[in-house]
């Protein structure tokens with residue numbers, strides 16, 4: 121009887137948490153990707169000031185723990201009168217941090233495209249914008265994809281840190297139930313399983329996308 | 342502003358002492374990861390089918406579950422269940438070590454596969470046993486090749502170690518939280534903590550780069566070939 | 567035919583990779599001081615046979631005798647001891663990339679023969695001198711030319727005091743102008759009476775060094791005999807046809 125109640129509560133709690141986690145992950149991943157693309161492009165092609173600012177942003181967010189960033193946003197900003205809800209503190213932190221890592225892959229991908237590709241496009245009469253859209257982006261996208269996809273997988277796992285700034289997602293819901301029933305091993309194994317499914321699904325989608333975009337002889341190096 | 346500065350000035354020595362605990366956790370975890378990772382990489386490259394399956398499962402699990410969940414699972418769950426009374430620092434070190442082992446195994450596996458098969462054969466032809474060939478010929482090269490990826494892993498683990506405070510390990514983050522809860526100077530204190538981590542990451546990566554250059558083999562470029 | 571007891575003898579060696587039968591029952595004998603040369607089309611199984619001789623590739627069946635006794639290849643101790651006494655030279659050198667030329671030689675002496683570092687060092691220096699590389703010991707493989715790498719590989723094998731040397735196309739991976747220095751080293755070994763079996767397409771080695779030529783094709787020894795028997799004018803043997811082609815290519819190159 122007791123077991124039944126426990127498992128029913130666990131599953132409902134975790135499913136509610138799962139939904140919240142997904143609501144954290146999707147906007148954070150999209151936002152991170154957009155920031156990453158913009159910052160990556162600026163770091164690759166901007167003037168020296170822009171590059172320095174971009175590099176500084178990436179170094180700062182890649183050089184400090186995500187949990188510290190979240191604490192600054194959630195507990196720190198109120199010191200200067202800015203109050204974020206747990207949800208927005210988490211999403212903002214995830215986007216900024218993820219964007220820093222993404223910008224690294226985007227930058228690398230853009231810089232890896234050889235000069236002759238630009239020359240070839242110019243020789244055909246492409247404008248600057250046309251060159252970027254029809255030659256550079258299609259190639260850079262393929263180069264950046266594995267790294268960026270991997271970053272999103274990291275983000276899925278680090279979304280669990282939202283619990284620390286009191287947002288009730290998968291880990292938070294689980295922790296509450298585990299503490300209530302004092303059954304840590306089972307509860308956290310089940311939570312782990314939820315994340316494993318999320319990560320495995322993301323990996324499959326990533327691999328399918330890579331396959332779909334594959335160009336023979338166009339290696340990732 | 343002035344008040345923040347004086348809080349930071351007072352708290353800094355206390356926070357910096359936390360970097361000792363952080364250091365113990367990170368060094369311990371990286372060494373566990375090194376040993377376990379090398380073992381698993383050997384298992385994946387040279388092992389039988391069931392070994393490869395077990396290692397594959399281990400990697401899938403530890404790469405798919407968030408560190409935070411693993412910390413809770415092991416510290417409150419499995420370690421207790423097994424009757425192991427670890428301190429928070431020991432527990433974090435072991436959990437982070439097991440996590441990074443999963444990633445390091447893949448790093449070392451890639452490096453092993455990149456070393457020409459012929460060198461293993463040549464070692465055997467000289468009369469070396471498989472174990473001798475691996476320890477004398479393969480591993481010294483694998484370790485050199487792996488330094489850049491290993492350094493990346495180091496910086497990830499250093500940052501993950503900031504999660505240790507959730508189970509009460511007295512490292513940088515826990516100490517910062519403690520001071521912040523007394524002084525209400527959250528913003529300057531967490532920024533300070535961030536800077537300490539930044540400096541630690543930066544020095545570690547620099548140190549590993551120096552090591553990489555020190556053990557570089559003349560004329561041998563791994564990317565080029 | 568030499569009457570002396572063979573140092574190395576194999577009988578009925580077979581080996582398949584998957585469904586492909588690469589060796590279909592090969593036997594040969596190597597008396598002390600003999601030099602046998604394996605020739606034949608690429609893919610005929612020469613490398614596989616040579617690697618079966620010291621069990622780098624484990625034969626599916628067959629027997630190996632060494633110094634009159636059967637080698638029990640199931641026993642790893644016995645296998646490792648056997649391999650110490652059989653040197654091998656590879657087509658692509660297989661020097662250990664992380665060790666200097668000198669350390670490439672020292673490592674096996676120390677780890678396998680358990681020599682002291684000092685003794686190993688002296689021995690390694692002697693061997694490097696022998697192949698004319700006494701001044702190159704401190705260089706890493708990536709800093710050596712192909713010919714120098716192969717000479718280090720030979721020195722490394724010789725330092726183990728092998729009773730037999732297996733050579734698998736030792737000059738095939740070399741630029742033409744570097745072949746000579748390696749051929750010279752192999753010749754001097756021959757003059758010192760080293761027992762050797764060598765796969766090679768180097769026509770000068772085939773004609774001048776071979777006591778016996780073994781022509782391998784499709785996993786079998788299709789012809790065997792002395793150079794005179796197989797390569798004499800108008801013999802019409804497979805070997806002769808093959809060597810004529812090698813000569814043509816050599817002619818075109820020079």
Ligand SMILES: Nc1ncnc2c1ncn2[C@@H]1O[C@H](COP(=O)(O)OP(=O)(O)O)[C@@H](O)[C@H]1O
Nearest residue numbers: 583584588606607608609610611612613614615
């Ligand atoms: N490890 C292996 N796995 C599968 N096939 C192999 C392997 N080694 C050799 N072979 C095959 O065996 C045949 C004989 O190869 P080899 O002994 O290298 O011939 P040779 O040295 O005379 O050119 C080739 O067709 C080759 O593809």
Ligand SMILES: [Mg+2]
Nearest residue numbers: 612613614735
């Ligand atoms: Mg061959």
